[in-house]
Amino acid sequence: MAESHPQSLLDALRPRLAAVPGLDAAALEAEQIAVLGRKSGALTALLRSLATLAPEEKRAVGAAANELRQAFEAAFEARASALASDSAGAKAAGLDLTMPGRRRWVGAEHPVTRVVDEICEIFHGLGFNRAVGPEAETEWMNFGALNFPADHPAMDMHDTFYLDVGGDARPGDGKAVLLRTHTSPVQIRTMMAGPPPYRVVIPGVVYRKDPFDPSHAPVFAQIEGLAVDEGISFVDLKGTLLHFARQFFSPSTTVRFRPSFFPFTEPSAEMDVSCFLCQGSGCSACKGTGWMEILGCGMVHPTVLEHCKVDPERFTGFAFGMGPQRIAMLRYGIPDIRLLYEGDMRFLGQLGRAG
């Protein structure tokens, strides 16, 4: 075969560039191999042969050859993508796009978990960290340390499950082992662990000997909070809890505080929030009062601080507690607490997507 001059080879290839946009898929592939194929492509061979040319010629032909290679590459790519989209479009033309898409199983956290997390996060923003403790406690931790007088009617507010753990302790002697009736023993554990300041939220499960009915369960969730430092007062309690209520319910929420009684706080209060369903105008959820009872709170009783070796003359603080189940029921309009325990896929699926 006569040695072709590189320049004439280039000239011969150039017209084929213009034909690329008209090629079909098979012809395109053949042309790609014929021009740019690694082994036998015409332009590939030409580029390889450049090394044998004299410097001036190499410069002139080399530049032109590289330019042509880039032009071919771009043309092939453009044609390939045009062919691909043509084919997709053709397929799409035959699809019924109203048909349902393919789904997969989507899981969800329990609605009460979500409420607990949301509440804890709001308090986290106010400097409260999470603390937890055991669910089985001694009587002293659950009652005595929290200033429940032994054998006092205040105990009647807490119907208690006692455990058979052997030994000779008996209900009423302080050493008997029970299922905690509130998360308050974790307040004691927190304060026993080191000096103030304390700022904790305590999520957990608590037990009361109440049979199941639409609004009671023998085991339920609770969140308590504790803040103890120098200079903490009733004003801080009110300010902190109002901030929480506005974050959790709505920025326009109002609150009211009513005197109440808990052995471990004094003064003690119940906090009501303006009904978030009727905005205070009265509805069935708030029994027409415009208010919803949401949490109990108060200033930590000096005796409780003393039991934890915290000087009540120097340190003061507040504590609060609420029931996430009740809040979840109010928020989602759940009529019966038992639904929260039954693990019904339909229920969990419905609320898995609730806000």
Added chain:
Amino acid sequence: MNISRRWLEGFLRRPLDPADVAARLAALGATVDAIEPLHPGLEQVVVALVREVRPHPNADRLRLCDVDDGSGTPRSVVCGAPNVTARCKYPFAPVGATLPGGLTLERRKIRGEVSEGMLCSARELGLGQEHDGILELTTDAAPGTPFLKAMPIADERLVVDVTPNRPDLLGHKGVARELAYSFGTTYRLPAVPGSDGPSMPSPVRAGSEGVTGGVRVAIEDAEGCPRFLGAVLRGVTVGPSPEWLRARVESAGMRSISNVVDATNCVMLELNQPMHAYDVSRLEGHAVIARRARAGERLTTLDGAERTLAESMTVIADGTSVIGVAGVMGGAHSEVGPATTDLFLECAYFEPRRVRATRKALNLSSEASYRFERGVDRWNGPEVLRRAVEIIQATAGGALDGEPIDLQPQVAHPPRIFLRPARVAQVLGVDVPWDAIERYLVAIGATVVSKPEDGRIAVDVPGWRPDLLAEIDLIEEVARLHGYDNFPTELRPFRVGELPSALSEELDAAIRRGLVAEGLYEVQSLPLGPEDGPGAVRLLNPLSAEEGYLRTRLLPGLVRRVEGNWAAHTRDVRLFELGTTFRLGRPGEPPAEERRVAGVVTGAREPAHWSGAGKAPDADPWDLRSLFEAAAALAHPGATVQVDGGEWVAIAKGGLEVGRAGPLNGDAPPWAGLLLGFELLIDGAPRSVSGFKPLPGTPAAARDLSLLVPAGLAAADLGEAIRKAGGKLVESVDVLDEYRGAGVPAGHRGLAFRLRYRAPDRTLRDQEVDASVTKVLKVLREQHGIELRAS
């Protein structure tokens, strides 16, 4: 506590609106749970004037009445009451009215004469049992005036939720005291109808023994009974209570029994002091003694039950036997009855804990025990006794025999508490002016005995507030009367807590996120159930036998949740639970608690789609294995999943089994899928951070090997052998396919593996990879007798 609106009006001498009263009490700390109208069904009854009475033409015992009911139209009413009299007023139920008994009146003919309504008796209005005739009204109210407006019987019962620290609110006087502060007014005991005022002389004080009216009174158990007042009334006539007394005890929800018993109950409901009246003629040896019970002593209480007493109990006895359980219930034998003429009145202070212990031991609660447990006013006995004597004399007659006796073996005084205004400011966050503090303390009945000195004041608390024992109790009273809503609500600067957040909470959250990503729903079930394994902790007082133990495992509870879903015809169930399990620890000590996670799946692996003809394959053990591995990586990082019998186990470093996964048994309907589940212990240790590994910058080369594998050789072992033989360049060995069937000899299976090779620093040449594959095949052939499968 049931509070009557009308009774309160008697204390406060002003009209009260029950809703307003409820709001005021709530602001002061006593929630009103309900407002119940008494005498419902009388709204349509009006006052009517009978203008004329004529005989009924067709019946001897009936009359025709011409009635003015205020409507302007004279009504013709047939009346059978013998006492109907012209120009008198009676309650009238017009046509259309429904009476408390449920009777709705219609216009009808009685023996040929039209009757347009009914003139009512007290019984027909639910106001008593008297049925002698219609109720004649003494009122100036014009005809047509609503009956409830004209007559002083309309009332509402306020059901007050009294916290255990406020026994004073268990009497109308205590509630009136709170309201008097709220209204800025005064209160006093209502006058007793038919009485000229209290006339009882002051009781004679004595130590532990004395005599009144010929009855010897003694305290032998001063611990259980620190104070005892007694009086003897002779010549009383026991009978039904007058209307006002009956209305009072019934308004509070108690049953009217007799004038004497109602009088003692009335006093209890007013002043929160339970009393007891004994029939003097039944007192053996003319004695009333507060003492300990003797072992085995018996008493038939007022409820008719015979009870065996213990030495730990305080009782009231006469000269020979027990006549009452102190503070709990009296005995039947000395009960006041219609034949009683002479009374011994008891007004005592019984020690709250003793009463509580006795009540619990006897399983016998009463209005009295409820009040003594919470603490009655130890210093109010004389007022109570005076009030009781006044009401009894006004309703049953009788005269005091001698002076009442007041036994106190040891005289005590209400506590004196020192209050520092500076401490008030420290706790409440604002300065409360001194004069305001004094005003609040006076309002609750305390006596401020000194002006501020050394930064503190001395306060004598009232006897009806046994909850006031220390300075903080007075600070609460200051806050309460100041009004909680009158304190500022400020988010003041604070120091953050120094304790880090509990690690277990963070671990729980991460595990939850991971299992939600696996498409599982979280459940929260009861940690109580039947005994589910060794070391299960038994409840001493369970709600039921089915919930008699704490769980040692989560899976049994989850299986019950799956069964519940099956019962609701749900086939595809995917659940997990994070929770605490319990196991017996050392004797007498709290059980050991573990944090665990468990999951169950059954039914379709993925939601059915039309592209699969509406069918999706069921989850099988391989779905479980990947779920278990994912959960194990979250719950117990570093644990390896191994085969154990027909199940998988997770083995932690150190060899401890920390989890298990496999098929489960449940009460499955025939259409249910395979039930699969796992349970893992959660490692509570901090998780180590896994750092960044550079992404490969060189390409990988893959080779697939299709092998003929004899039975008994595990894929995992084979994979490990391949990896070992393949050398350092092998990046991964994965099972691609398993094949049994045509072309595979019996006792064998076809297993295909994909080997990926990579060198971190260069592109591998084909020859290197091929050499490794050759070596792998040689090792497989020589050491395991495995050949490539002919394709």
